Amino acid sequence: MPDTTPVVERPKFQPKPTEVLAFGAEKPLVIDDPRIKEAQEKLKKLREFKTNGNGGREVFERMTQTQEIGLGSGELDSIRTQFGAGQYERQNDGSIKSPDAPLPGAKENFDIAGRLIDKVSTYLQYADEHAKRGRGEGTLNPTDYQTLRNAAMDSLTSLPAMNNMFPELGDLPVDIKRDYVEATLASDPKLRTKVAEKMRSILEEAQNLPVIEKDPQLEEAQRIKTAAETRITTSTARVIKELGDDLPIENLGELKETMQRLINEGKPPREVLSWIRGALFHRALSPEVLEKIRQHNTNLADLQKAEDEWKKTSKTETDDEVKKAISEKRERLQKAKENFENDAGLVSQYDVYNKIVKATPLEKDPETGMYPGIGREIQEMASAKAQIDTAAETINARGVEMSQKERQQRQNRLLKEAELIRKLEGVMPGSVAEVLMNRYDEMVQLENQRIAKDEEEAKKKGDEKVANGIKAVGRAMNEKWIHHNERTRQKTIHRGQIGADIRRLAYQGEDGVKRLILRELKLTTPDANGVEKPISWLTADLTTLSDENKRILNEVYASQGEGMKQKLINDYFVARRMEDTTLFGVPLTEMALKDHELALLEQHFGSSLDSGLSHSEAAKQVVKSLQERGIKPLAGLKWLLYFFLGSTVATGILSKISSVGHQE
Amino acid sequence: MDPVSVPISDDVRKTIYDDLAEAMLNAVEKGDMTYEEGQTSAAFILEKLDRVTNSQELLLFLHDLASKWKPYEVELTKINSERQQQDDATKITDIEENLNQLSQP
Numbered sequence: 001m002p003d004t005t006p007v008v009e010r011p012k013f014q015p016k017p018t019e020v021l022a023f024g025a026e027k028p029l030v031i032d033d034p035r036i037k038e039a040q041e042k043l044k045k046l047r048e049f050k051t052n053g054n055g056g057r058e059v060f061e062r063m064t065q066t067q068e069i070g071l072g073s074g075e076l077d078s079i080r081t082q083f084g085a086g087q088y089e090r091q092n093d094g095s096i097k098s099p100d101a102p103l104p105g106a107k108e109n110f111d112i113a114g115r116l117i118d119k120v121s122t123y124l125q126y127a128d129e130h131a132k133r134g135r136g137e138g139t140l141n142p143t144d145y146q147t148l149r150n151a152a153m154d155s156l157t158s159l160p161a162m163n164n165m166f167p168e169l170g171d172l173p174v175d176i177k178r179d180y181v182e183a184t185l186a187s188d189p190k191l192r193t194k195v196a197e198k199m200r201s202i203l204e205e206a207q208n209l210p211v212i213e214k215d216p217q218l219e220e221a222q223r224i225k226t227a228a229e230t231r232i233t234t235s236t237a238r239v240i241k242e243l244g245d246d247l248p249i250e251n252l253g254e255l256k257e258t259m260q261r262l263i264n265e266g267k268p269p270r271e272v273l274s275w276i277r278g279a280l281f282h283r284a285l286s287p288e289v290l291e292k293i294r295q296h297n298t299n300l301a302d303l304q305k306a307e308d309e310w311k312k313t314s315k316t317e318t319d320d321e322v323k324k325a326i327s328e329k330r331e332r333l334q335k336a337k338e339n340f341e342n343d344a345g346l347v348s349q350y351d352v353y354n355k356i357v358k359a360t361p362l363e364k365d366p367e368t369g370m371y372p373g374i375g376r377e378i379q380e381m382a383s384a385k386a387q388i389d390t391a392a393e394t395i396n397a398r399g400v401e402m403s404q405k406e407r408q409q410r411q412n413r414l415l416k417e418a419e420l421i422r423k424l425e426g427v428m429p430g431s432v433a434e435v436l437m438n439r440y441d442e443m444v445q446l447e448n449q450r451i452a453k454d455e456e457e458a459k460k461k462g463d464e465k466v467a468n469g470i471k472a473v474g475r476a477m478n479e480k481w482i483h484h485n486e487r488t489r490q491k492t493i494h495r496g497q498i499g500a501d502i503r504r505l506a507y508q509g510e511d512g513v514k515r516l517i518l519r520e521l522k523l524t525t526p527d528a529n530g531v532e533k534p535i536s537w538l539t540a541d542l543t544t545l546s547d548e549n550k551r552i553l554n555e556v557y558a559s560q561g562e563g564m565k566q567k568l569i570n571d572y573f574v575a576r577r578m579e580d581t582t583l584f585g586v587p588l589t590e591m592a593l594k595d596h597e598l599a600l601l602e603q604h605f606g607s608s609l610d611s612g613l614s615h616s617e618a619a620k621q622v623v624k625s626l627q628e629r630g631i632k633p634l635a636g637l638k639w640l641l642y643f644f645l646g647s648t649v650a651t652g653i654l655s656k657i658s659s660v661g662h663q664e
Numbered sequence: 665m666d667p668v669s670v671p672i673s674d675d676v677r678k679t680i681y682d683d684l685a686e687a688m689l690n691a692v693e694k695g696d697m698t699y700e701e702g703q704t705s706a707a708f709i710l711e712k713l714d715r716v717t718n719s720q721e722l723l724l725f726l727h728d729l730a731s732k733w734k735p736y737e738v739e740l741t742k743i744n745s746e747r748q749q750q751d752d753a754t755k756i757t758d759i760e761e762n763l764n765q766l767s768q769p
Contacts, residue, residue, distance in 0.1 A: 039698065039699030039700075043699060046689065050685065056678070056680075056685030059685040059688075060684075060688075060709055064703060064706050
């Protein structure tokens, strides 16, 4: 039997066998769409809403409202406070209040959740402001907007999952990365909606974290202890303030620490007051002046005594010698007093001295039994210290500061928090993945409508063979690479087939597209005995096909070639993204084309790549920005732009975001 | 009366909304429609149905809706069937009237 196999038309570049065969043994991947579960939850709520007496119109309104749902910063903060086993609190000044006996992992959970929420919050703020600016209602000035926008883009590009999804961005300058991510993803209102919806769901879960039943006695003791500690802190501040108001002495805050130490050591109020007085003297007066003042005080006391004695002697028969001695003493003391009072510096410092003495009373008011002035605060601090000691006894009497039961509950909560943190980590990458999948689904839907229309037109012309050919090619496009099961909403990715077919495109160009179409047409040709035999799509010489086979192939190629090529390229990028373990929980397998293979694709389909990119303002801006910096966009990056922004279907779907990409 | 000129009352509009919402919920529950398709169709319905003023416009709207999202076809079928029954009832009344006229001496 003669060999009728036509001569193989060789491609310009011959692939190395290993590069293609690397995909041969791979099994298809089945992807469970995470949107199913989420949709079921939302549907359940809608059904309940309708059962509760709401009409159809209200159901539709509610359903559309969720598309625009926002999330306030208050709600984000309330999520944050649920983490850390309920032990940590964020204070008004931004600091964190930590408990006495934190559980291992509690602070870490609080911090990690806080960081993740901050990132989401930054993105949502940016998305809100971006949407407002689109309507001419922006509230931030250009500088603040730019700062917010850059922070949002950086937090997106720094996600490990994003790096896996956009390896083409590689080491590009940071501003290009920002432009790119904004143009392709960040500015899409659907992403904002997805993120907000996911955060709402996390908020709900966070509010339902296991409740911690506290030991009432321990709780009360801890409450008293905390309140008393707070009282000591506030009273100390009040004492410092009062002294500052009354005395011309600076840096009184430095006394705070020692004062609190004395209180905590349980020193009696008089001792504390006495220490304060001494510390104030030390700060306000030099030792020499202080000595002079002490001397002056002694003189004054002695002078008073001398005066009293003088009065006494004048009324009695006293020896003249004695009188003389008293008189001299009086004069000497009076002279010393006058000398002191004539020294303006000393008088001024004596005034300070007296103020200090007045401000630090060492004697109780006999009527109230309380120290006046700051003495009252010191007394209250001492009483608070006593309360702390009593509470501590209760706490210590139980052996640990946290009962075993409570500890267990907090640990259990920490575990649940950890699960929620996993979900928090998935908010941004998960939302990105879902937005991409939505876009992909829309593309597929539009493409299928186009194929059905082409098939219908061929039928109208009475060309059954071409109509069947279009149908077969359409079916193959939907099943051979990424097969979407309408009923189960599952996608099956045939990586091996995608890898092999896209390489065919890379190495064979348009001829490769024709061969992929030929594979689906199942054309036959008679053998030497007149028996119809299938034509080998791999090896057939396309120039020697029968006129009828050539006509069918050419017509199907003319109507479906471009669409098939686009679908394969789209499926390639989508399939590669689906491999990210953090998104879909399936093994990460290398499916990228080599750089030279992407370049080959560009070589064969460069004109449609460039023309596709020229349809999108955003894509043009990114390419222009790269060129302005002297960077030649690598083929991979251009194809990725084409996938997101350049292909005809993508342009239609993304037209609403096509004006962004290089805004201020 | 020509069906084109039959105006749509608020009650009828409410019934149509209720029916369509039920059809949508059922379709999403059964997996005949994604939640997002439900959302898109909800926006479409809210935009169009309030503007429908008569039965002719209603039929065109339902036709358009069913061609975009198959699960809503059930409402089109229902409305068509009601219309058919109404036509049949009108015809029977006409025939009865004719018969009555014929039977009169």
